[in-house]
Amino acid sequence: MIIQILSKVISNTQIVENYFKMCLDAPAVAQKAEPGQFIYVHTSDGYQPLLRRAFSIHNIRREKRENREQMEILYKVRGEGTRILVEKKAGEKLDIIGPLGKGFTLYPLPSTLYPVLVGGGVGIAPLVFLAQNLAKNQKPKTKNRILVLIGAKTKKEILCKDEFERLGCEVKVATDDGSQSFKGKVTELLEEILAPSSKLQAPGRELKKPVTCSLQPVACIYACGPSPMLKEIAQLAQQYKIPCQVSLEERMACGVGACRGCVLKVVPPPPSPLLRSPQDFIYKRVCKDGPVFETGEIIWE
Amino acid sequence: MAEMNPVKKVRRDIKHPWGKSAPLDNEYLTRQAECFSNGVKISLETKLGKIKLRNPVMVASGTFGYAEEFAELVDLKKLGAIVTKTITLNPRKGNLPPRIVETPCGILNAIGLENPGVEDFIQEKLLFLKKIGVPIIVSIGGDKIEEFVELTRRLSKEEGISGLELNISCPNVQQATSHKPQATSQKLIAQDEDATYELVKAVRENTNLTLIAKLSPNVTDIVTIAKSAVKGGSDALSLINTFSAMAIDIETRKPKLGNIIGGLSGPAIKPLALKTVWEVAQQIDIPIIGMGGRLFEKK
Numbered sequence: 001m002i003i004q005i006l007s008k009v010i011s012n013t014q015i016v017e018n019y020f021k022m023c024l025d026a027p028a029v030a031q032k033a034e035p036g037q038f039i040y041v042h043t044s045d046g047y048q049p050l051l052r053r054a055f056s057i058h059n060i061r062r063e064k065r066e067n068r069e070q071m072e073i074l075y076k077v078r079g080e081g082t083r084i085l086v087e088k089k090a091g092e093k094l095d096i097i098g099p100l101g102k103g104f105t106l107y108p109l110p111s112t113l114y115p116v117l118v119g120g121g122v123g124i125a126p127l128v129f130l131a132q133n134l135a136k137n138q139k140p141k142t143k144n145r146i147l148v149l150i151g152a153k154t155k156k157e158i159l160c161k162d163e164f165e166r167l168g169c170e171v172k173v174a175t176d177d178g179s180q181s182f183k184g185k186v187t188e189l190l191e192e193i194l195a196p197s198s199k200l201q202a203p204g205r206e207l208k209k210p211v212t213c214s215l216q217p218v219a220c221i222y223a224c225g226p227s228p229m230l231k232e233i234a235q236l237a238q239q240y241k242i243p244c245q246v247s248l249e250e251r252m253a254c255g256v257g258a259c260r261g262c263v264l265k266v267v268p269p270p271p272s273p274l275l276r277s278p279q280d281f282i283y284k285r286v287c288k289d290g291p292v293f294e295t296g297e298i299i300w301e
Numbered sequence: 302m303a304e305m306n307p308v309k310k311v312r313r314d315i316k317h318p319w320g321k322s323a324p325l326d327n328e329y330l331t332r333q334a335e336c337f338s339n340g341v342k343i344s345l346e347t348k349l350g351k352i353k354l355r356n357p358v359m360v361a362s363g364t365f366g367y368a369e370e371f372a373e374l375v376d377l378k379k380l381g382a383i384v385t386k387t388i389t390l391n392p393r394k395g396n397l398p399p400r401i402v403e404t405p406c407g408i409l410n411a412i413g414l415e416n417p418g419v420e421d422f423i424q425e426k427l428l429f430l431k432k433i434g435v436p437i438i439v440s441i442g443g444d445k446i447e448e449f450v451e452l453t454r455r456l457s458k459e460e461g462i463s464g465l466e467l468n469i470s471c472p473n474v475q476q477a478t479s480h481k482p483q484a485t486s487q488k489l490i491a492q493d494e495d496a497t498y499e500l501v502k503a504v505r506e507n508t509n510l511t512l513i514a515k516l517s518p519n520v521t522d523i524v525t526i527a528k529s530a531v532k533g534g535s536d537a538l539s540l541i542n543t544f545s546a547m548a549i550d551i552e553t554r555k556p557k558l559g560n561i562i563g564g565l566s567g568p569a570i571k572p573l574a575l576k577t578v579w580e581v582a583q584q585i586d587i588p589i590i591g592m593g594g595r596l597f598e599k600k
């Protein structure tokens with residue numbers, strides 16, 4: 001059930017420069033939300049900006065005193081809409097619609113195999129909520145069975161490491177400038193982890209340095225971040241034959257699947273995959289059929 | 302709602318609920334009506350051709366899909382009528398993304414009439430629409446008069462449809478058959494008074510359904526076109542479709558829309574739309590459904 005409400009801002013705090021966490025009192029939305037789904041926020045009180053802004057549901061927590069479910073978003077200040085959000089104070093009201101879209105579908109995994117969550121930049125946002133759910137579904141004995149790879153530009157921009165550790169995840173970090181841990185892109189880090197436990201490593205591809213990781217082999221990937229990163233992850237998933245889901249962004253208008261403004265090219269579904277010409281495609285809506293897609297169906301531009 | 306009746310006979314609709322909170326409710330309208338009538342209750346019932354509406358609030362084609370998408374968010378029964386996304390004879394894939402760009406107080410869109418085609422519409426979408434209990438107006442589009450006629454014949458056989466809106470004014474399907482980003486200046490039917498007359502007349506001869514021609518503001522003199530539509534047998538007019546427009550990314554120096562050009566809507570066009578409605582309303586006698594920058598606001 002999708003609802004539109006005026007939700008109260010409980011807090012709105014900067015976590016590192018340019019990144020904010022906003023906590024909203026919206027129990028009706030929070031209770032229904034699934035990892036990967038988003039809320040659609042009207043940032044201004046007027047016509048500018050006109051369209052709502054999409055934010056992944058980052059965290060659901062139960063407020064003990066009032067016993068109400070609260071919902072957090074994690075956002076990066078990018079333009080007009082997010083700059084208005086920064087100014088929102090506790091107690092103010094925010095017009096939101098949610099939960100929207102189709103989130104992550106959890107792959108059933110035997111206890112000897114592990115999922116890996118890969119987040120780049122603010123793309124880490126939906127993965128905290130996902131890790132919460134994955135952790136909840138795992139039996140207590142098999143704790144610490146989720147691997148999380150965080151990609152950040154610099155040490156300062158590493159997001160949510162503590163949250164994941166608190167959930168019992170094994171966390172690895174890649175920074176572009178090498179200011180902490182692995183130097184390089186988070187996709188390179190992912191390959192370092194996938195390659196040793198697989199015979200499918202690309203020939204001639206030299207790995208930088210072995211990354212020690214107790215959680216191998218990895219059985220599936222869930223990722224969110226900038227689209228070039230997701231495209232590379234999709235290629236790795238294909239190469240190593242690992243199922244993979246990614247959360248995508250596209251410019252939206254209605255947010256509920258009505259206007260067909262947010263479409264993505266995907267491979268048409270069976271029954272006739274053999275008759276299909278390579279150019280054949282259909283459009284799916286990021287807001288309604290996504291934002292999470294299986295990488296196998298995406299036709300990358 | 303002060304501008305609800307800028308001139309006599311003009312009906313304004315209130316449509317897409319994307320921006321502001323959009324309760325779209327009858328009670329609010331009734332309350333407003335009461336304010337203007339010093340407490341005397343007035344009826345909001347209105348007529349479009351043969352269609353009786355409980356109130357004059359409608360949705361604009363293309364902004365509301367096939368209503369099912371908004372079913373959880375809006376009480377559909379409170380609408381005066383529902384206008385569907387434009388349907389064509391055959392399925393259409395639509396334009397290359399990006400299809401939506403935000404501009405100051407407005408949106409540019411170039412969806413390119415993506416729709417499942419008339420047969421799938423009847424099989425899949427109409428079933429839901431029929432059950433809502435408000436008049437359903439199906440928007441139809443095409444490249445040629447024959448397509449409109451065939452669509453009209455097909456849809457007139459179905460139950461549960463009250464009227465047809467003739468989308469002869471979509472700026473985003475120029476060259477839509479080839480799935481390529483292309484901005485051509487091919488003429489729209491609604492940019493030619495003779496073509497408008499011929500088309501409306503041909504459709505009129507094939508149906509008893511209420512007909513609403515939807516006109517384009519991208520013309521020198523909209524009144525002439527409006528008169529052609531009336532002469533052809535249109536029962537009402539929808540004014541207006543979007544303004545042909547474009548946006549450029551100053552960093553990449555490239556057009557922001559996949560289709561290069563698109564149609565501008567939203568509060569940015571409201572004064573332009575209002576003037577068009579006013580101009581036409583002075584010259585013709587059939588009802589006008591006003592749209593362009595109408596967002597519903599509850600203060």
Ligand SMILES: Cc1cc2nc3c(=O)[nH]c(=O)nc-3n(C[C@H](O)[C@H](O)[C@H](O)COP(=O)(O)OP(=O)(O)OC[C@H]3O[C@@H](n4cnc5c(N)ncnc54)[C@H](O)[C@@H]3O)c2cc1C
Pocket residue numbers: 038049053054055056057073074075076077078079080081082083122125126248249250251252291
């Ligand atoms: C499903 C979904 C979930 C999202 N979740 C989050 C989240 O959890 N946290 C977060 O910080 N952001 C998230 N985003 C992105 C967020 O919606 C945009 O950052 C926000 O709309 C920017 O608004 P603005 O008004 O501040 O910037 P604008 O002024 O609109 O734009 C600033 C810059 O960002 C670009 N941009 C804006 N919107 C998008 C978009 N949708 N896709 C690609 N580029 C865009 C613009 O082209 C421009 O260059 C999500 C987007 C989607 C579609």
Ligand SMILES: Cc1cc2nc3c(=O)[nH]c(=O)nc-3n(C[C@H](O)[C@H](O)[C@H](O)COP(=O)(O)O)c2cc1C
Pocket residue numbers: 253259261316317361362363364386387408410412414440468471515541542543565566567568570592593594595596
């Ligand atoms: C995303 C989008 C899709 C649209 N699709 C259609 C369409 O399929 N058929 C049509 O006649 N008009 C279409 N329109 C135009 C609207 O029906 C309306 O005429 C226009 O948006 C101006 O009104 P507004 O500013 O109040 O939105 C579309 C508009 C938008 C924004």
Ligand code: FES
Pocket residue numbers: 251252253254255256257258259260261262263285286287288
């Ligand atoms: S934004 Fe309208 S269909 Fe996705």
